[in-house]
Amino acid sequence: MSVTVRVPAKVNVQLAVGAARADGFHDLANVFLAVGLHDEVTVTPADELRITCEGPDADQVPLDRTNLAARAALALAARRGIEPNVHIHIAKDIPVAGGMAGGSADGAGALLACNTLWGTGASRAELLAICAELGSDVPFSLVGGAALGVGRGEQLTVLEVGGTFHWVFAMAGRGLSTPAVFREFDRLAQGQDIPEPVASAELLEALAKGDAEALAAAVSNDLQPAALSLFPELADTLEAGRGASALAALVSGSGPTTAFLVRDAEAAEKVAAALRASGTCGAVRTAAGPVAGATVL
Numbered sequence: 001m002s003v004t005v006r007v008p009a010k011v012n013v014q015l016a017v018g019a020a021r022a023d024g025f026h027d028l029a030n031v032f033l034a035v036g037l038h039d040e041v042t043v044t045p046a047d048e049l050r051i052t053c054e055g056p057d058a059d060q061v062p063l064d065r066t067n068l069a070a071r072a073a074l075a076l077a078a079r080r081g082i083e084p085n086v087h088i089h090i091a092k093d094i095p096v097a098g099g100m101a102g103g104s105a106d107g108a109g110a111l112l113a114c115n116t117l118w119g120t121g122a123s124r125a126e127l128l129a130i131c132a133e134l135g136s137d138v139p140f141s142l143v144g145g146a147a148l149g150v151g152r153g154e155q156l157t158v159l160e161v162g163g164t165f166h167w168v169f170a171m172a173g174r175g176l177s178t179p180a181v182f183r184e185f186d187r188l189a190q191g192q193d194i195p196e197p198v199a200s201a202e203l204l205e206a207l208a209k210g211d212a213e214a215l216a217a218a219v220s221n222d223l224q225p226a227a228l229s230l231f232p233e234l235a236d237t238l239e240a241g242r243g244a245s246a247l248a249a250l251v252s253g254s255g256p257t258t259a260f261l262v263r264d265a266e267a268a269e270k271v272a273a274a275l276r277a278s279g280t281c282g283a284v285r286t287a288a289g290p291v292a293g294a295t296v297l
């Protein structure tokens with residue numbers, strides 16, 4: 001018997017970053033939107049814990065116990081006194097180290113899959129607590145839809161969204177390390193007063209109304225200057241998308257994937273074609289959101 005869970009990628013429509021905390025994390029006002037690019041995580045009983053991965057970026061995914069999917073299975077098994085003897089297979093479509101929470105998606109997916117396979121019966125609250133231990137973004141991968149994350153991004157409030165938003169995502173030729181981008185944020189912020197991160201009222205209203213123009217006017221990412229400082233070529237991709245009349249162009253989370261908000265599915269195809277022709281980026285994908293979080297198939 002196997003269990004397969006489908007888990008979405010995310011884009012951060014607002015990422016407000018506060019000053020570094022004593023524990024090394026940063027307080028955030030992190031508005032997540034789950035979008036229709038998915039990984040699928042399948043767990044099957046096996047003699048020992050084993051991970052395999054398929055997909056265009058599979059060679060960049062660690063297959064040892066540092067993989068977030070393995071860590072999720074180990075965390076649930078340890079809590080319940082179960083042997084974590086499963087084969088975890090990841091069918092990966094979310095870019096690796098791209099700022100779209102692919103590893104987090106696999107962590108949330110493996111957790112839900114193992115909970116189902118083992119009949120563990122862990123409550124939603126317990127699963128969310130394990131997710132938060134695994135990483136700041138992991139609870140959102142379980143929940144999906146749209147949510148505001150505060151604290152280090154793990155304390156979620158679900159947001160109502162009044163429509164579907166259309167996006168184009170441009171992958172970069174290489175990844176960016178999330179800790180390195182936060183370190184660069186700290187370096188650039190040296191000597192400056194960093195305000196408390198707060199969610200934008202205009203942005204939340206635009207989401208609630210499903211208003212793409214209003215959302216485009218309100219999106220922001222405090223990590224963007226740091227990502228551009230480490231990866232200056234991203235400015236060319238952002239410019240190419242703006243030139244193709246995207247409503248908004250921004251770096252997704254810690255990057256280096258760039259995200260372009262567009263009016264509808266037709267505009268998405270046009271902007272995607274322009275980005276492909278620009279030669280400023282790697283693969284280009286279109287996706288809409290919000291979509292559901294981790295779901296057992």
Ligand SMILES: C[C@@](CO)(OP(=O)(O)O)[C@H](O)COP(=O)(O)OP(=O)(O)OC[C@H]1O[C@@H](n2ccc(N)nc2=O)[C@H](O)[C@@H]1O
Nearest residue numbers: 024025026099100101135136137152178179182253254255
């Ligand atoms: C920036 C964001 C935006 O959603 O995601 P990505 O764009 O990388 O996917 C997240 O905050 C990333 O979340 P996640 O990838 O789960 O990070 P974690 O494993 O919790 O932390 C990795 C490292 O990032 C830094 N970190 C992360 C979250 C946070 N609120 N403050 C931080 O300073 C810390 O250096 C930490 O050691």
Ligand SMILES: Nc1ncnc2c1ncn2[C@@H]1O[C@H](COP(=O)(O)OP(=O)(O)O)[C@@H](O)[C@H]1O
Nearest residue numbers: 066067068096097098099100101102103104106
């Ligand atoms: N299941 C996984 N999929 C992808 N990367 C993983 C996974 N588990 C651990 N990692 C590690 O986490 C790093 C960040 O990956 P990812 O979650 O894709 O990026 P981001 O945090 O930018 O969204 C990778 O470079 C890889 O070393």
